[in-house]
Amino acid sequence: MYTPYPENMMESIKKVEASRQARMATEPRRLTADEKDNLLKEFHPDYKPEAFAEIKVGPNKGEKAPLELANMLHSTSRICGENIDLTKVDYDVDVLVIGGGGAGSSCAIEAHEAGANVMIVTKLRIGDANTMMAEGGIQAADKENDSPVQHYLDCFGGGHFAAKPELVKKLVMEAPDAIKWLNELGVEFDKEEDGTMITTHGGGTSRKRMHAAKDYSGAEIMRTLRDEVINRGIPVVEFTSAVELIKDDKGQVAGAVLLNMETGDYMVARAKTVVIATGGAGRMHYQGFPTSNHYGATADGLVLGYRAGAKLLYQDSIQYHPTGAIYPSQILGALVTEKVRSVGAQLVNGEGEAYIHPLETRDVNASGVIRECAEGRGVDVPGGAKGVWLDTPMIEILGGEGTIEKRIPAMFRMYMNYGIDMRKVPILIYPTLHYQNGGLEIGGDGFTKNIENLLVAGEAVGGIHGRNRLMGNSLLDIIVFGRNAGKAAAKKSQEVTLGELTLSHIEDYAKELKAAGVETNEVSPLLLPKYARHER
Amino acid sequence: MENMVNVFFYGKKYSVPADLTIMTAMEYAGYTLKRGCGCRHGFCGACATIYRIKGDNELKTCLACQTQVQEGMYVASIPFFPTDKRTYNINEIKPTNQIMMELYPEIYSCIGCNACTNACTQGLNVMQYIAYAQRADFEKCAEESFDCVGCGCCSTRCPAGISHPMVGLLARRLTGKYIAPETEHLKNRVEEINRGEYDELIEQIMQKPITEMQELYNTREIEK
Ligand SMILES: Cc1cc2nc3c(=O)[nH]c(=O)nc-3n(C[C@H](O)[C@H](O)[C@H](O)COP(=O)(O)OP(=O)(O)OC[C@H]3O[C@@H](n4cnc5c(N)ncnc54)[C@H](O)[C@@H]3O)c2cc1C
Ligand code: SF4
Ligand code: SF4
Ligand code: FES
Numbered sequence: 079m080y081t082p083y084p085e086n087m088m089e090s091i092k093k094v095e096a097s098r099q100a101r102m103a104t105e106p107r108r109l110t111a112d113e114k115d116n117l118l119k120e121f122h123p124d125y126k127p128e129a130f131a132e133i134k135v136g137p138n139k140g141e142k143a144p145l146e147l148a149n150m151l152h153s154t155s156r157i158c159g160e161n162i163d164l165t166k167v168d169y170d171v172d173v174l175v176i177g178g179g180g181a182g183s184s185c186a187i188e189a190h191e192a193g194a195n196v197m198i199v200t201k202l203r204i205g206d207a208n209t210m211m212a213e214g215g216i217q218a219a220d221k222e223n224d225s226p227v228q229h230y231l232d233c234f235g236g237g238h239f240a241a242k243p244e245l246v247k248k249l250v251m252e253a254p255d256a257i258k259w260l261n262e263l264g265v266e267f268d269k270e271e272d273g274t275m276i277t278t279h280g281g282g283t284s285r286k287r288m289h290a291a292k293d294y295s296g297a298e299i300m301r302t303l304r305d306e307v308i309n310r311g312i313p314v315v316e317f318t319s320a321v322e323l324i325k326d327d328k329g330q331v332a333g334a335v336l337l338n339m340e341t342g343d344y345m346v347a348r349a350k351t352v353v354i355a356t357g358g359a360g361r362m363h364y365q366g367f368p369t370s371n372h373y374g375a376t377a378d379g380l381v382l383g384y385r386a387g388a389k390l391l392y393q394d395s396i397q398y399h400p401t402g403a404i405y406p407s408q409i410l411g412a413l414v415t416e417k418v419r420s421v422g423a424q425l426v427n428g429e430g431e432a433y434i435h436p437l438e439t440r441d442v443n444a445s446g447v448i449r450e451c452a453e454g455r456g457v458d459v460p461g462g463a464k465g466v467w468l469d470t471p472m473i474e475i476l477g478g479e480g481t482i483e484k485r486i487p488a489m490f491r492m493y494m495n496y497g498i499d500m501r502k503v504p505i506l507i508y509p510t511l512h513y514q515n516g517g518l519e520i521g522g523d524g525f526t527k528n529i530e531n532l533l534v535a536g537e538a539v540g541g542i543h544g545r546n547r548l549m550g551n552s553l554l555d556i557i558v559f560g561r562n563a564g565k566a567a568a569k570k571s572q573e574v575t576l577g578e579l580t581l582s583h584i585e586d587y588a589k590e591l592k593a594a595g596v597e598t599n600e601v602s603p604l605l606l607p608k609y610a611r612h613e614r
Numbered sequence: 615m616e617n618m619v620n621v622f623f624y625g626k627k628y629s630v631p632a633d634l635t636i637m638t639a640m641e642y643a644g645y646t647l648k649r650g651c652g653c654r655h656g657f658c659g660a661c662a663t664i665y666r667i668k669g670d671n672e673l674k675t676c677l678a679c680q681t682q683v684q685e686g687m688y689v690a691s692i693p694f695f696p697t698d699k700r701t702y703n704i705n706e707i708k709p710t711n712q713i714m715m716e717l718y719p720e721i722y723s724c725i726g727c728n729a730c731t732n733a734c735t736q737g738l739n740v741m742q743y744i745a746y747a748q749r750a751d752f753e754k755c756a757e758e759s760f761d762c763v764g765c766g767c768c769s770t771r772c773p774a775g776i777s778h779p780m781v782g783l784l785a786r787r788l789t790g791k792y793i794a795p796e797t798e799h800l801k802n803r804v805e806e807i808n809r810g811e812y813d814e815l816i817e818q819i820m821q822k823p824i825t826e827m828q829e830l831y832n833t834r835e836i837e838k
Contacts, residue, residue: 111828111832202648202651202652202660203652203658203660205652205658206652206653206658206660207652207653207658210652210653210657210658211653211655211657211658218800219803220797220799220800220803220804221799221803222799223837225812225815226807226812226815226816227812227815227816227819228834230816230819230820231819231827231830231831231834232831232834234827234831235827235828235830235831235832235834239824239827239828239831243820244820246820247816247820250816251807251812251816254800254803254804254807255804255807257800258800258801258804261790261791261797261800262791263704263787263790263791264704264786264787264788264789264790264791265790266756266760266786266789266790266794267790267794267797269794269795269797271795272795272798273794273795273796273797273798274797274798274799275797275799275800279837284834284835284836284837285837286837292760292761294657294760294761296657297657297658297763298760298786301764301783302783302786302787302790305699305783305787306704308699308701309701309702309703309704311701317648317649339648340648340649370655372652372653372654372655372658373647373651373652373653373654374652406633407633408633408634408635408638408680408682409655412655412656413655487761488656488657488761491656491736491737491761492655492656492680495680495681496682606646606648608646609638609641609646609647610641610644610645610646610647611641611642611643611644612644613644
């Protein structure tokens with residue numbers, strides 16, 4: 079017999095196998111609106127008051143944020159006490175893009191297309207980003223039975239009616255054009271022979287509108303965008319983080335202080351418009367959760383934007399993806415794409431019961447997994463954690479032999495590395511910290527509402543998805559809002575005349591912190607998580 | 615006591631828990647990674663690594679974030695490798711027989727040693743995709759190279775100095791843009807939107823009160 083798991087798991091798998099045929103004959107019932115609400119209130123991590131703290135200073139003073147984020151907002155600027163000579167300008171550009179992920183790259187391409195002198199600075203390499211890791215796909219209402227209005231309804235409802243209508247409108251109305259743009263750059267979407275896009279459901283979609291490039295959707299998009307950035311000769315300064323924004327004496331944003339990650343040297347970039355495209359916050363490990371995010375996802379953009387006076391929105395709303403790997407330990411937190419459920423795998427507890435519909439929205443499914451584990455129907459993992467099954471062998475039964483290797487090759491490879499053949503046995507999952515629903519607030523034009531010349535795009539934005547993002551709407555938003563930000567930033571840069579550069583807002587913020595009596599003994603933004611173990 | 619193994623980072627010995635990956639083992643040893651670490655989950659190719667197990671003469675390549683440590687492992691990371699990407703304007707080039715010759719002529723110097731395939735961290739048939747590129751069979755090259763994460767391990771071993779991931783990328787962009795069939799429904803929808811056919815409908819739904827939106831949402835029909 080094939081036994082890739084410890085004994086207790088193999089025992090549980092017997093129950094999963096025993097119930098499989100019966101489970102496959104019926105689809106699990108969808109929850110009612112009330113049932114969903116109750117499940118969320120009882121089990122979703124966002125509803126744990128002790129995991130949040132009040133923000134003591136700045137435009138969102140008095141509101142809640144995850145403890146770890148509040149801590150960063152309350153910490154000292156990295157450049158406090160550093161002698162930064164603002165008269166020595168190292169880079170002088172029209173548009174400065176902070177972050178070389180999907181949002182930053184599409185922004186830079188459009189700014190360049192518009193004729194601006196644009197530059198990207200990025201913490202690691204261009205493409206070392208959450209965008210590279212997106213597996214499942216990208217939404218767009220481009221099929222006949224679908225429409226942007228239907229997409230609007232799904233996005234707005236899935237986000238608990240909290241999204242900003244003007245942003246959702248842009249998202250859904252410009253979605254088909256985003257796909258077309260990517261396709262014309264050479265992104266290889268999955269298509270039928272006649273060119274029809276192969277589209278599937280994602281959690282919370284009412285139409286099959288998830289476009290994919292196997293389960294390397296984000297990688298395919300990211301590597302194409304990166305290639306295009308390089309082809310165009312757009313300067314990309316890698317291993318360089320923005321640590322604070324610079325303003326001018328008129329109070330508008332005028333650039334950023336950069337830190338060379340390797341040498342520790344500071345540099346000054348002056349720019350007429352600045353786009354924050356720094357992505358997510360998974361490596362902040364809110365509530366101790368493992369994460370699916372890349373190494374540099376530490377909410378930097380939120381911190382430096384906030385210190386410059388930009389407003390946050392829904393900073394207390396975090397997405398935990400229901401299916402992160404919980405076993406084996408080497409891949410802890412790694413994402414098991416929602417597509418595994420889109421193509422047929424059910425969520426099954428330790429008793430072999432399909433306890434929920436596998437394609438409820440993410441927050442609901444994540445809460446479901448947490449409930450099953452909390453109430454004793456999970457499967458024990460060495461080290462004390464628990465998980466539930468994702469019944470992958472169903473995919474091969476439903477779609478025919480070879481479906482797994484064809485449709486979700488990255489997943490297959492990740493598990494095979496550790497001798498687990500998901501065609502034969504189910505895989506064990508638990509929620510993983512996945513996405514920052516909130517971020518800096520913008521208007522429909524991509525600019526922050528209260529700070530001149532400052533734009534935000536991508537996961538660093540709050541408000542596009544309300545309080546829960548649907549799969550496939552983030553890859554979409556980074557393209558739609560990334561492109562728009564590039565165009566808008568380029569246009570605006572022609573009108574801007576900068577005054578004298580200053581960092582006085584950093585001093586003011588420090589004074590505010592002092593007056594509020596907050597002291598953390600830490601510096602922010604975090605830049606990289608502290609993983610190195612030091613014995614003493 | 616945890617099960618420990620001895621590994622050597624750049625020749626220096628460390629004792630680390632056996633269930634760690636090379637990447638987490640380096641952190642356990644005290645390294646703060648700046649280079650050679652990106653996604654940490656096998657997608658970005660930042661963590662290309664070369665190693666040899668003591669007593670074995672075979673040199674192996676892997677992704678540090680996807681590979682478990684072993685006893686006697688001598689590890690060196692390759693955080694950067696000078697692969698050579700040629701630049702082009704995607705709107706001007708076409709999937710012709712000559713394009714590879716123009717942009718990546720060195721692929722025609724492949725000696726068929728298969729070192730690239732043996733080095734591939736994704737288990738791809740790299741020599742084969744280079745062969746497809748030589749024949750201007752871009753679709754096949756794209757298909758065969760699709761799962762490439764651009765780690766560059768193949769290129770480190772190639773006697774012909776070929777930058778394999780760049781060749782695959784060019785083939786994929788050519789395929790995606792020029793060879794794959796056009797999508798009629800996508801073109802149509804973009805035109806409908808540009809003609810303003812959804813403007814009124816979208817304004818209407820934007821104006822609806824939350825209670826009505828809740829009703830619409832909770833009763834919406836879901837495609838089977
Ligand atoms: C594993 C995974 C799977 C996903 N799957 C899907 C999916 O199927 N569909 C979907 O729609 N969405 C998916 N998402 C979400 C989506 O991929 C991301 O939300 C989106 O790609 C974010 O893009 P971005 O450009 O805003 O940020 P990123 O792509 O993360 O880019 C941000 C960049 O900014 C850099 N940066 C950060 N701080 C600084 C600083 N201080 N200075 C300079 N640079 C900085 C980072 O290093 C990074 O390169 C997934 C996410 C993950 C993690
Ligand atoms: S083909 Fe791609 S994934 Fe394989 S070794 Fe080369 S660069 Fe790495
Ligand atoms: S390593 Fe280089 S020369 Fe050898 S088979 Fe691969 S491409 Fe050809
Ligand atoms: S860090 Fe991205 S592949 Fe290993």
